[in-house]
Amino acid sequence: MEKPYKPISCSFYDYLEAYIIKGKPVDLKFYEDNGALTDINVKLKNLKTVSGEEFLIFEGGKEIRLDQLISIENIQLDQFGRTC
DSSP: OOOOOOOOOOHHHHHHHHHHHHTOOEEEEEOTSSSSSSEEEOEEEOOOTTTEEEEEETTOOEEEGGGGEEEEEEEEEEGGGGGG
């Protein structure tokens, strides 16, 4: 069964939007659906919300739920509060 979605900080969300606008690849760490830790350099394309869950879309179409993120460009999600 999938874990309930935990909204991320609005401040961290703002970082994601800024990197999408810049259009350059970023270093991103996140957990895959199977729990595996992934560390990649990828271009971010967009954000979307589906049924109250927020997702980050990568170049190429891969999507991850925002509460699976660990860091972007070494900015740690856990340094921020969990919600707005």
